[in-house]
Amino acid sequence: MLLCRHIPLLAAAVKQFIDFIPLVLFFIVYKLEPRAIELAGNTYMLGGIFSATAVLIISSVIVYGTIFLLQRRLEKGQWLTLVACLVFGGMTLAFHSETFLKWKAPVVNWLFALAFAGSHFIGDKPLIQRVMGHALSLPQPIWVRLNLAWIAFFLVCGCANLFVAFTFHEFWVDFKVFGSLGMTVLFLVGQGVYLARHIHDGETEKPQQ
Template sequence: MKQFIDFIPLILFFIVYKLAPAEVQFAGRAFEPIYCATAMLIASSIVVYGALLIAQRKLDKSQWLTLGACLVFGSLTLAFHQEAVLKWKAPVVNWVFAVAFAGSHFIGDRPLIQRIMGHAVQLNDNLWAKLNVAWVLFFLICGFVQLYVAFTFQSIWVDFKVFGSLGMTLLFLIGQGVFLARHMHDEPTGEKPKD
């Protein structure tokens, strides 16, 4: 559920981008839909993560990173009136996640995915390492795909940013579920079988 809450600002970004007229006048300046959508992305990120912070009294590190990247890249996009700056946000965030997951193999006592999911899933160290590497590859590939689409297919970039990102994430999570299901075993309950 938490992963889908993170998509709310992105979905609002998409809606504003698609519904905004060709040009919006504000404070004597004309803004194209991408800049209106970027302003919505910033505002909705502040609201969504602010509400989560109030409700949970904390944000995950990944949520802080996403919020920070949104504020930095979104603000620079609006300040310099350059949509190319915003196009770098998703790849950079994905690569930071990839580095964090990769670094956890060398820093700390457990891979990052085990720290995240270890309370819910029991796997041996070898399987945790494989799962962590899968997350590293996922974030690396997502970053490169998003960068490629953003600068090669300008006309579908916003569509891909929302639906392509969501689709890649869903496919990866389904694959992870299949992997985990193959390696999970029923825990003994301590009860004797009935005769």
């Protein structure tokens, strides 16, 4: 029973960490010393921001394309992440300016925050309840607080990424990968602790006749 209660939390964590696979590959290539490599008779530069951006785009297409082939669908958040990667990454390569890529994380996080906030006014349930409600039974006020927590999380992540990207240029890639990952882990752990205190209340709550 305890394992079943935590399955939705584990699923949420897995979905979050899937998003970091292209970012980790991006980080590895970014940190490489620039070098020329031969591939299929062509010469490519590997290392630095622009080749790392190309790897980010390619790996994102592969990761989310694989998910789509396996599940026959992508969630809205995954579509948003993929499209943002293609748009901001594509503009970075097209205009040869990393400024566009620096805006990707803040914009995506703020759009997620907007979606969670909008669910308080559109529809009959907060967005987090629509995502996790099939697996968890919680009192309605807890769903509302949890949704507000996700709004705050995405707003803080967006602002933190924007601040670091344009203030600490030499560290922004490190923060984009590991800072965001650290904040996500801490938030998910905190969410798990919070939910563990209230799951029993939701299970014992009697439905209205």
